[in-house]
Amino acid sequence: MAIAAEYDLELEQMDAVNAFVNSPIDEVVFIRMPPGFTRPGRVLLLRKALYGLRRSPLLWQQHLTGSLEALGFEKVPQEPCVMRKAGVLVFFYVDDFIWAYRKEDKEIAKEAMAGLQQRYRMSLLGEPRWFLGIHILRDRARKTIWLTQDAYIEKITHKLIGDPSLLSQRFPDTPMQDEELVPAPIAWQASQKEVHQFQQKVGSILFAAISTRPDIAFAVSRLGRQNQNPDSTHQMAADRVLLYLFATKSYGIRLGGGEKEAEIFVCSSDSSFADNSLDRKSSQGYVMTLFGGPIAWRASKQATVATSSTEAEFLAISEAAKEAIFLSRLLQSLQIQIPSPLKLECDNTQTIRLLEGGSKLSTRLRHVDIHQHWLRQEIEEGRIRLHWVPTAQMKADGLTKALPLQKLQSFQRLIGIVDLKDRLWQEARLETLRDWIAKRDLPLPSCSHARGPV
Known part of the structure; x- marks a missing residue:
């Protein structure tokens, strides 16, 4: 995304429908008859991979890579899920694709997309707005892309917060207090339910931390060390990070659009x-x-x-x-x-x-x-x-440490974390307008000169 922002590349998104079932299976696997087709003593021999098999993701990745190589794409040695041909890049994560290319390479990209559509059932989704739960905002005039997880954060907070009344109280200004999280006392043993609940919180927070929110990376690193036996202080610390995320759910990272120097x-x-x-x-x-x-x-x-x-x-x-x-x-x-x-x-x-x-x-x-x-x-x-x-x-x-509010805000500015509240509001209005126009079968307004996210 940083490359696309800096060089003003065209972006298009695709999705493979029932991706795994396109891959021939390379081992003998028998399955029972599905309900309603039971025949005593009979089983089915798989010819294609199915969802739920351990090897299915690998088989799909190998089959897809072979298809892209047949279309003239080359592997990027350091990253097996990125391939390139001339000035066209394609990134795929399981069945989700993003294409990035210069305008002069449009024909190469379109030919490759058509080639994949001939081999697989694919959905063309246009310019990416959401990818793996990440909200993508773009201002091409400023050569800037912003990534945020506002919807994801709201979802996990409502699902995982220990005490719902906390959502109506004052939110914390920082993700973590200065005090160190220490292991639970030796005599304490968390129940299986408490361990599962805590691990759900940490795992959900971790996805935000590694995707768009480096400002909570230190906090989730500390939380993860208590995964096996969390006590009430650890649950409260996880809730604090969730509440901080909820209060700052409109924050995201800025790619491109920086100073020329x-x-x-x-x-x-x-x-x-x-x-x-x-x-x-x-x-x-x-x-x-x-x-x-x-x-x-x-x-x-x-x-x-x-x-x-x-x-x-x-x-x-x-x-x-x-x-x-x-x-x-x-x-x-x-x-x-x-x-x-x-x-x-x-x-x-x-x-x-x-x-x-x-x-x-x-x-x-x-x-x-x-x-x-x-x-x-x-x-x-x-x-x-x-x-x-x-x-x-x-x-x-x-x-490397829990920062007080003033230093946290300085850290966020240094690494490019910004508040996207106004842009998210503008996009919500634009999306409402698109839906209204679509229901009335009217032509969409041109957004080529918009200063907001397009």
């Missing part, structure tokens, strides 16, 4: 030293921006105990650098020219001095020393360039 691809990495009181492991996080908008982020706990803040930064930068190298290769496969060396932002001057200077960190931890030598190698060979930024401008700061 914004750098193409930047990785920001941060850590919080020994902030987990039980095991004294450090928290770490990174965020990748493309054309000024966030495209990848992660908040996690380090797998090992660091004995200094510099060691914690080494481990965080190492993970961020590996992800940045992978993403840069993916973008280059999509014909996006990424400047070399990759820019990696860090707010620890000591770490930068040790990695770029002649001196080295003296550590007794062998694995930390390995990360140090690998990072020095990547810097010396010109693949990575470290750049110091003050903590106030560190984009990954909110992925």
